[in-house]
Amino acid sequence: MRKIFAAITLMVLFVLVITGCGTNKEVSQDKGEQNTLSIVTTIFPPYDFASQVAGDKAEITMLLSPGAESHSFEPTPQDIMKIQNCDMFIYVGGEGDAWVDDILASMDTSRMKIIKMIDCVPAVEEELVEGMEPEEEEEGHGEEAEEPEYDEHVWTSPQNAIKITEAISDALCEMDKANEAYYQKNTSDYTEQLTALDKEFKEIVDQSSRKVIVFGDRFPLRYFADEYGLDYYAAFPGCSTETEPSVSTIKFLVDKVNSEKIPVVFYIEFSNHKTADSISEATGAKALLFHSCHNVSQKDRDEGKNYVSIMKENAANLKEALK
Template identity: 50%
Template sequence: MKRIFPALCALLLLTACGPDLPPEDSERPQIVATVFPAYDFARSAAGELADVTLLLPPGAESHSYEPTPADILRVQRCDLFIYLGGESDAWVDTILSAIEPQGDVLRMIDCVDLLEEETVEGMQGGHDHEEGHDHLGEVLSMDEHVWTAPRNAAAVTRIIGQRLALLDRSNGEAYAAGAEAYALELEELDRDFAAFFDTLPDRTIVFGDRFPLLYFAEAYDLDYYAAFPGCGAQTEPSAATVAFLTRKVREEGLPAVWYIEFSNHLVADSIAEAAGVETAQFHTCHNVSRADLEAGATCLSLMRANLEALREHM
């Protein structure tokens, strides 16, 4: 967090020098989003009516991201700033306490009911959050990955559409229509996930990785086991954790061990090798690669790919 303050100081110099940013008198609303889901929902609602900027570079880890002075200016100058509001972008609070944003600010975690992140049986003990606990079943923090349930994603999209309509009243109906169209697609995806899981006699899934999918698991009544909590910073599980997860895969007769995007999936590989099964990726949509971004990936397309992966590996 302390490393953000040099950027805030450099901001003063950049203000005078004029960085490569959209002009302050731009006719189109300027929207800045910290994470890919917020960016995706905003551009779906806005269409061609607003400029939407993704602050987090493709492939970057939001927990350790250090905003540049130009990033801070974008936050200060934009008409609508959308951020997650959880621990993975806690650096945003430092920025907002040091500058006065000119536009509206929206936290995604304020848009839906939150769930408490908890340890589950077999999960690596310990947690690096100051207010966290390291005992089984105790609350670590509020889970911030709200978009992983499609119904939540639809709710956030509609709220973003409402905020844009208030900012640009002359195009209010268009923003509402764009948001509603995408929200309906997300709700259709929700029904498709539910229909798939209804065909399964057992809804158990094992992640040899972090598990930032609590809302997804809650939406479809999944039993899950994982190496680390959703916001855990650990990368080396204990031998006991690996042994427990391996045993679960065998006992449940699971065909695959799962990992998330940008993971080295070494833990998942180790568990899968020991259990004699495959590995598979579940994309949480927290961020995307540059190739995916340039190819036009959306939360909807990535989650539909997850559905196909589940059909293949469950």
């Protein structure tokens, strides 16, 4: 995978060089103008967090198109230019963002504030739980395959969302001291919403006798499950590129749902949810969405859905799953 990203990076940088678009932006403050900060994020969660904090004091761009899957994202020359010319760049970090490190290494980032979300929280390694389908390893990895692979879906815990939001706020306050009070007020208000969300999830779990959830899909909710003391079973790890589980994996999940009388089997956003539907048909459990918030559809974006509203929908479905 790193070889693919490296090839993409080289092609993009070549285009930038021949078009003369690889230089840092001019700072218009020399002309006495009032700049609007430019923030670029790779995916939806930091886009939403930054929007909540920065309000109308920044222009915020998300590279991932609405409805697109982040694990297959490939940057365009225009994307690289946006990163090159921004004041703040926020990305996840980890194996899925290997292309970012290569591109940043090629740029002068001395005037850019860079936030890697996986560094804002205690990261955990991806794990294979009982019954889960392991991902096939690519050939030629050698020793690199033995390096720990960290779960990149750090935002799925509201407590982690608070830590990431505070990191964004601190960076904005440092960059734009004239609006420090504005950012701090927005951060305080948003943190209250996230704290209330965290409390809602804790109450749902505390008031439920069941502590097990089943995903007929990838499982990008490790941080969420750890935060609320939930056990989980799933078809694949969170960053798996596999889509078709083996018969033995499906049988294991069907048996688990039947033996523990689990009422809900989850699928994630942008999934064809065929596996969850199959398990549902075999067991009578209801197939429901649990949204990891990594991206939103164009419809959701047009309707103004955000991290908090989506997670509230998750809370309602979780309550049904744990009853």
